Amino acid sequence: MSKAAVDVPLKGGFSFDLCRRNDMLSKKGVQPPSFLKTGTTIVGLIFQDGVILGADTRATEGPIVADKNCEKIHYMAPNIYCCGAGTAADTEAVTDMVSSQLQLHRYHTGRESRVVTALTLLKSHLFSYQGYVQAALVLGGVDVTGPHLHTIYPHGSTDTLPFATMGSGSLAAMAVFESKYREGLTRDEGVKLVTEAICSGIFNDLGSGSNVDVCVITKGQTEYLRNHQLPNPRTYINEKGYGFSKKTEVLLTKITPLKEMVEVIEGDAMEE
């Protein structure tokens, strides 16, 4: 293999070798690509037995909706989940990375992960990139010390709160929380309040939409209610669908039959 060959997986972290070329391209007037953002409304609240997290499911690329049903509540540990707003790739990468670090930590210590561990890992990563990794997170979970809810901002600052909202729809959701939150909510009241807050974000904020995802974390049990509520069903369904009577003009067709995969079973060695 020549020296100039492609390098085998690096030891991790970012590689900056295309930066100079991208700078040169933008000076020539070629704009950089736009990233997938998760406009978003994400919320969390603490109720009497644990934590409830909620999120909408729309992913936007500029003004276009790229994904109508994406997952914004990411798994960190069996007892810790994290909602992410901001650049989609950043939230996914950062939560995946911290999730595997937590798993390794669990193997080392033999104990259930604590929410503050996840919090410290996330905030130190985000701070070291000085806000360039644009991930705004709502982290919630229940561990031996009780239920916890934190918000983490892209530059690395954190807040510990009984109820929190983040994302472009955060003001709409916070309005609902500020008026209806009280200490010691039951599970059903909590879920209802979270759903109301997300719905207010969905209907009033353009960057949030589609369905509501809810995650209820209590001591010893986590329930992920994917698409808990679908307030935006498609109303314009054409029963017959599109039928194409006029066929597309085909210039060339090539059919390649796929070979059956032959299973190689290790036989006994031939006796000589």
Place this chain on the structure above:
Amino acid sequence: IFEYNGSAIVAMVGKNCFAIASDRRLGVQLQTIATDFQRIYKIHDKLFIGLAGLATDAQTLYQKLVFRHKLYQLREERDMKPQTFASLVSALLYEKRFGPFFCQPVIAGLGDEDKPFICTMDSIGAKELAKDFVVAGTASESLYGACEAMFKPDMEAEELFETISQALLSSVDRDCLSGWGGHVYVVTATEVTERILKGRMD
């Protein structure tokens, strides 16, 4: 940046089959320099990747991916599953988070038990799985509209081919930077059908 070469790629899911289609134009801004440019590459028999965006980055990324996949085949003695491959592409793209490839991949494959899998990513690797269709390229806005209207769940291979071709051709007709025909691959569990479409040559 995607406005430099022009591209249009769409993938759709049918009943135990999938289809992936692209346009065939390669341009330098407004001048067309090739009308048979290949954007969809085969990784293995049941896994295809289409790369929209800057053509040079698409080709480089394709070569890196083929390299990684061949290494995987040597180590594991089997082909990569589409979900694993999507994670690989996502990781490769996120590595260059602050100096990205100007490329948007569309991945389509048959996974376990020939269940179709499609996904697309933005240029830094944010995966977007979908159960119906995914689009990428300069014509993506019209493709979203056309697919949204024309898609039906659980289509058979022939109907899927018609639908994806009509969606692609009508969308690239509304985009100056893509067009000059289409290239469609329909993959079922038993065969791969590659067809070249005639479209408006402008």
